[in-house]
Amino acid sequence: MLFDALTLQLGYNVTLVMLGAAALGMAAGGAGTYLFLRKRALVSDAVSHATLPGVGVAFLVMVLLGGDGRWLPGLLAGSALTAGIGLLCVAALTRRTRLTEDAAIGAVLSVFFGLGIVLLTIVQTLPLGRQAGLESFLLGSTAGMLRSDALLIAAGGVVTLLAVATLHRPFTAVAFDPGFAQATGQNIARIDLTLMMLVMAVTVVGLKVVGLILIVALLIIPPVAARFWTDKAETLALIAAALGGLSGYVGAGLSATAPGLPTGPIIVLVAFALFALSFLAAPGRGVVALALRHRHFQHAVHLRQGLLAIASEQPIYEALTMRILRREGLVRADGVPTDAGRGRAAKALRDETRWQVARGTEHLSGLAARHDGLTEIETVLTADQIAEIDARIATPVEVG
Amino acid sequence: MTVTLASSDGTALASAPDAGAALTVRGMTVSYGETPVIFSIDMDVLPGSMTAIVGPNGAGKSTLLKAVLGIVKPLSGTVRVFDRPLREALPRVAYVPQRASVDWDFPTRVIDVVMMGLGRELGLLGRVRAHHRARAMDCLERVGMTEFAARQIGQLSGGQQQRVFLARALAQGADLYLLDEPFAGVDAATEAAIIAVLKELRAAGKTVVAVHHDLSTVPDYFSDVFLINRTRIAQGPVEDVFTPEMLDRTYGGRLATAQLGGLTRDAV
Numbered sequence: 154m155l156f157d158a159l160t161l162q163l164g165y166n167v168t169l170v171m172l173g174a175a176a177l178g179m180a181a182g183g184a185g186t187y188l189f190l191r192k193r194a195l196v197s198d199a200v201s202h203a204t205l206p207g208v209g210v211a212f213l214v215m216v217l218l219g220g221d222g223r224w225l226p227g228l229l230a231g232s233a234l235t236a237g238i239g240l241l242c243v244a245a246l247t248r249r250t251r252l253t254e255d256a257a258i259g260a261v262l263s264v265f266f267g268l269g270i271v272l273l274t275i276v277q278t279l280p281l282g283r284q285a286g287l288e289s290f291l292l293g294s295t296a297g298m299l300r301s302d303a304l305l306i307a308a309g310g311v312v313t314l315l316a317v318a319t320l321h322r323p324f325t326a327v328a329f330d331p332g333f334a335q336a337t338g339q340n341i342a343r344i345d346l347t348l349m350m351l352v353m354a355v356t357v358v359g360l361k362v363v364g365l366i367l368i369v370a371l372l373i374i375p376p377v378a379a380r381f382w383t384d385k386a387e388t389l390a391l392i393a394a395a396l397g398g399l400s401g402y403v404g405a406g407l408s409a410t411a412p413g414l415p416t417g418p419i420i421v422l423v424a425f426a427l428f429a430l431s432f433l434a435a436p437g438r439g440v441v442a443l444a445l446r447h448r449h450f451q452h453a454v455h456l457r458q459g460l461l462a463i464a465s466e467q468p469i470y471e472a473l474t475m476r477i478l479r480r481e482g483l484v485r486a487d488g489v490p491t492d493a494g495r496g497r498a499a500k501a502l503r504d505e506t507r508w509q510v511a512r513g514t515e516h517l518s519g520l521a522a523r524h525d526g527l528t529e530i531e532t533v534l535t536a537d538q539i540a541e542i543d544a545r546i547a548t549p550v551e552v553g
Numbered sequence: 554m555t556v557t558l559a560s561s562d563g564t565a566l567a568s569a570p571d572a573g574a575a576l577t578v579r580g581m582t583v584s585y586g587e588t589p590v591i592f593s594i595d596m597d598v599l600p601g602s603m604t605a606i607v608g609p610n611g612a613g614k615s616t617l618l619k620a621v622l623g624i625v626k627p628l629s630g631t632v633r634v635f636d637r638p639l640r641e642a643l644p645r646v647a648y649v650p651q652r653a654s655v656d657w658d659f660p661t662r663v664i665d666v667v668m669m670g671l672g673r674e675l676g677l678l679g680r681v682r683a684h685h686r687a688r689a690m691d692c693l694e695r696v697g698m699t700e701f702a703a704r705q706i707g708q709l710s711g712g713q714q715q716r717v718f719l720a721r722a723l724a725q726g727a728d729l730y731l732l733d734e735p736f737a738g739v740d741a742a743t744e745a746a747i748i749a750v751l752k753e754l755r756a757a758g759k760t761v762v763a764v765h766h767d768l769s770t771v772p773d774y775f776s777d778v779f780l781i782n783r784t785r786i787a788q789g790p791v792e793d794v795f796t797p798e799m800l801d802r803t804y805g806g807r808l809a810t811a812q813l814g815g816l817t818r819d820a821v
Contacts, residue, residue, distance in 0.1 A: 190659065190660070192656075251586075319678060320678070322675070322678070325661070326669050326672060328659070329655060329656075329659050329661060329666070329669070330650065330654070330655045330669070332619065332622075332624045332648075332650050332654060333648060333650055333669065333721070334669075334672070335622070335623065335624050336622045336623070336624060336643070336646070336648040336650075337643070337648075337669075337670075337672045337673060337725065338640075338643045338644070338672075338673060339672065380660065383660060384660045384661075384662070384705040384707075385660055385661065385662060385665070386659070386660050386661050386665075388660075389660050
């Protein structure tokens with residue numbers, strides 16, 4: 154069943170929904186990247202919760218005008234309107250008062266969400282009919298989605314993604330150093346507002362699929378996961394878009410395999426699985442790679458210290474040092490150094506002496522400063538320079 | 554309405570800014586809430602000069618620079634650069650912010666940061682072309698950082714980060730350079746590299762203004778000095794203004810007399 158879903162064998166409608174969710178996920182990952190880099194991830198949470206009153210108001214208006222209250226473009230327009238008002242409220246509270254942005258977000262988020270719930274409750278009790286299904290905007294549901302709805306979502310996702318791709322440079326500049334960007338004549342407020350409009354577009358387009366409570370996850374998890382794979386903002390946005398798209402595609406497919414599976418939470422769980430994979434397995438910043446590098450480095454330090462201890466015939470008390478020396482065949486089981494061990498120890502001590510001489514030699518002291526305790530002397534100094542140092546060691550210079 | 558302007562050290566100022574000044578600031582006041590950080594600052598910087606902004610911690614040195622650039626919105630005051638309003642003259646101004654003002658774990662490489670200085674030339678949406686990259690590499694060359702071009706910025710030492718910021722300012726190709734504590738927390742080699750670049754700029758007729766906290770190097774590095782402690786204390790050539798009496802007024806007696814004497818002996 155899952156395989157059928159992923160290979161688009163579940164029929165035309167499910168295929169359309171999956172492609173729509175993929176486009177939405179890509180747009181969310183792309184726009185979310187710059188939100189994450191700008192350190193304003195939670196503003197999107199206020200925006201998404203502020204969509205709910207708009208859904209209720211739009212439904213009422215459309216019914217009163219004699220139309221179908223569940224017409225998706227109308228509901229999305231209504232939600233965009235109140236989301237925009239919520240966004241302006243956060244901006245105004247932050248700018249005009251001494252409230253910090255997180256406090257403003259908390260206030261706006263809860264008030265708008267509360268208002269939305271009240272409106273939806275009222276709508277449910279009115280004898281208007283056909284109001285069932287509005288609550289699916291909370292957690293997203295693709296069951297019974299119209300073909301035109303899926304196309305609308307896909308198109309919205311693609312347009313938003315293109316806008317993010319076009320504006321990536323100003324977004325990056327403002328996220329990295331807003332002061333400098335302003336000093337080069339860029340309009341920070343306008344760039345920030347544009348980014349927020351794109352985030353709002355993702356939120357509104359994603360209402361039907363992911364739902365307003367979890368859309369923040371689709372905006373934030375992909376870039377956070379992508380951060381483990383790259384150190385470059387553009388690549389980060391590309392990877393985040395790919396991860397978001399994959400989450401939407403697989404998540405929508407999974408939720409179509411059984412009736413009643415909520416689409417939004419499943420998409421978010423797929424995104425989380427991709428995050429967990431990145432967190433563990435990414436080569437540069439993943440925790441496994443970090444742990445391995447740390448272990449490797451720790452061993453190198455212990456090995457070096459052990460060799461120096463052997464060379465100066467000091468006892469070794471640290472169990473880890475002994476273990477490493479034994480494993481490398483430098484020390485016998487009873488703790489006595491092997492011939493190989495004595496040889497390596499002598500070389501370690503000789504290099505240490507060479508470094509000390511280099512430090513005391515004027516024209517080499519700059520290079521010697523690169524020695525961090527583990528640096529192989531041959532990687533910094535030329536053979537001639539080492540020979541020069543050895544000559545000095547052989548004919549000791551008066552010190553002090 | 555006619556306003557007679559007088560600077561806080563008592564010398565009368567012309568009511569119109571000197572024609573040809575690189576930077577003219579009049580009546581600049583910035584406040585956070587109702588506490589002025591800087592109050593009614595007047596500043597005149599001559600083209601080709603190298604001015605140190607000197608004052609105690611919290612005197613408003615950085616705020617003054619940010620207000621000049623429009624990063625902080627002033628309560629009142631005007632800024633003219635090369636006798637034009639700031640907005641028009643912004644392309645002729647380069648800025649080096651404090652190193653601590655950005656997150657150095659940001660996913661970007663040295664060369665990308667320098668290319669942010671090309672912003673205006675690249676346009677908001679233009680493509681990065683080979684000659685842009687070459688310009689950025691030239692700027693890195695001038696600060697001795699070419700070998701780090703592809704590094705992630707978080708892997709740099711403090712001094713190297715500062716040089717990258719200077720390279721980004723060089724990429725702006727400006728005539729007036731505003732630097733906020735360029736020597737704070739950098740190694741001796743970086744300090745020498747930065748001052749060499751600044752002296753090169755000056756030799757090429759550019760104007761440099763830097764917030765500076767190391768009093769002992771002021772006479773060596775700078776031609777002019779601007780003393781500030783919320784208000785302007787004095788401004789002028791180092792030999793006239795960088796005196797024990799003036800520093801005493803700036804720091805409110807917090808510097809030992811012996812220290813002051815030692816600092817300015819060479820200059821006086």
